[in-house]
Amino acid sequence: MTTTRPPTPSRRTLLRAMAALPATALVLGEVPGLLGTAVAAAPPSGSATRYTIVPFLNSDDGTVNVYTSDDATDFRLVQASAYTPPSNRIRDASIFKHTNGYYYITYTTHTWQDTSTTIGFARSSDRVNWTFLYDYTVPIANLSRAWAPEWFVDSDGSVNVIVSCSTADDEWIFTPYLLRATNSALTAWSSPVALSGIGANHIDTFIVRIGSTYHAFTKNETTKYIEYGTASSLTGPYTISRTGNWAGWGSYREGPALVQLDNGGWRLFFDGYGDGTYYCSDSYDTFASWSAPAALPAVSGTARHFTVIKETVSGGPTLAKGVTRSFQSANYPTRYWQTQSSLLNLPVVSGSSTTAEKQAATFSVVAGLADANGYSFRDASGNYLRHYDFRARFDAGDGTTTFAQDATFVARTGTSSGALRFESYNYPGHYLRHYGYQLRVERTDGTDLFRSDSSFVPVTAWG
Structure with a gap:
């Protein structure tokens, strides 16, 4: 039997890629998709890699569970019903760790059938016990729905949320907007700015930055495919260069979220809502090609639309060398x-x-x-x-x-x-x-x- 190997970079290629990472990528928990990746490497002896997701459930969008994994594959339940908002619903929760040491989630506050003009915020000191902060009304005229907010921390340290919004003129045509926090408490936000080049009819936009390039993964609501584009500025203009089934993921896929693995590769997670399966797929050539999508064990069929935070924590395994x-x-x-x-x-x-x-x-x-x-x-x-x-x-x-x-x-x-x-x-x-x-x-x-x-x-x- 001949095994087809995923593309694997040389150590020189990896070092060049690591050197191109922005300065804030060197701080644990700051950049979604780059979390904990000062250099892409296995954790040192006595430390461990820890990935955390906070998804809502296929059976219940009124609460979220907390799951953790040390390999970005096998997620195990830490706490069921870890956070239930005081009112409304919780969907599409995105997580990051702020410089003040707290974990924050932002989320969709209403079920898909209802008008939803707010996004919710909660925080935690331990990823498990969460406290409601507030619901924020996104200030867009004639707003119908504000969905799938995603954290993004830029290389200048600014904290942003990318949120998909539609107006009452057509409640199912979404456009990604950027909100920038104007205080460190994350309670005040700039006016929404549409991401140029991605345009209307795109939802669930997730962005990572590598060097000076912003990479956006976004769902086309007509074709139901996840598309890919790049820009030199966070607000664009983005050039969408990959459409259709370009990566072999199939259609009726949503909620893309990326994280960099210990070996330097990138893993994309996405919700295969069309077949009830949650998938992951890996790339080793800056998103040009991807491994065949594989179902996540344990959480597939249970979890819905999540993002991933990666950290290096103490208390990991030890084994002497030599x-x-x-x-x-x-x-x-x-x-x-x-x-x-x-x-x-x-x-x-x-x-x-x-x-x-x-x-x-x-x-x-x-x-x-x-x-x-x-x-x-x-x-x-x-x-x-x-x-x-x-x-x-x-x-x-x-x-x-x-x-x-x-x-x-x-x-x-x-x-x-x-x-x-x-x-x-x-x-x-x-x-x-x-x-x-x-x-x-x-x-x-x-x-x-x-x-x-x-x-x-x-x-x-x-x-």
Whole structure:
């Protein structure tokens, strides 16, 4: 079987891209889509990546849940019904972290059938417990609906909301407008300014800035496709250069939201409301091409229209480098990683095992070949653990970028005390997992069984 790989940048390309990031991208929690990405890298030992979403529910637009993930794929419930506004509804919640340390959400205040001239605001000190702030009437003459507000913090530190608005002349023709906060308390806003070039009949506009270019993803309400455009100014004019099914996402898609992953790629989330599925898709070439859309496990079919905040937080997994370790299965504790004919398997290893068997279950832990914050593993012969056709095996390094990425893993917290999970560096959301006592790299399905099968405890080396 031949595996089609997503485009993967060289380290030089990544460094050039990182150098182009605006200064505020270096501050955790400031720029939606660039949150926590001072440099795109795996979290250092003792730290963890944390993604948070606050979606309303497919079954209930009167409240939102809070979910968290360490890999932007497997989101787990933190708090059900974490925030219910004192009146009206809550839809399309967008989240960011302000410089004052508080998290803020802004949201649509009415269900889609009703006139909706306000957007709501709430804040939290911990992402879980939320306090209502106020509903803000968007000052547009003859306004019918103000929907899907999205935070955007620019490189000058200004806090903005992009909101889709329609007037009573045609309540279903939306235009994106920019509101800029005029005080640090986020209680006063500038007059709305339409984003030039995107124009009418576009909704759910989400913007990220890379270097001096603003990248906009927006839903065309006629075609139901997510379109893409760029501009040199936040307010435009934008040039829409990608229309129709240009990225292979299909139609009846809405609510695009981007975040940069630990390996430097960009992940787009979108609500596949036409088929009831929530999707993600990745790009490694500044949005020119995208991976095939994949359903998000666990939250797909439950969550609706969300944005994502990424942070690096303390309390993450630790694993020393420059040492030898053996790796014990968390759910089959008599079984350990062992190289067998260059493949990584999970046989029983015990005190009565032969010296050769113990040596084959012993590995050197070193800095990741593609990212020094990640991990690579060498066997006794000096070959590196890597995935090939998604099978875990040991091969001699060949100096290529592909090999370095195949042989690099990001440590995530496992299911039991001391256990770690090892995520593929170049296939985010894919983990080393045992199946039939063989080690493979597979995409998480969000189940407890998968998490257990992909959890391993570093222990004193057998050999």
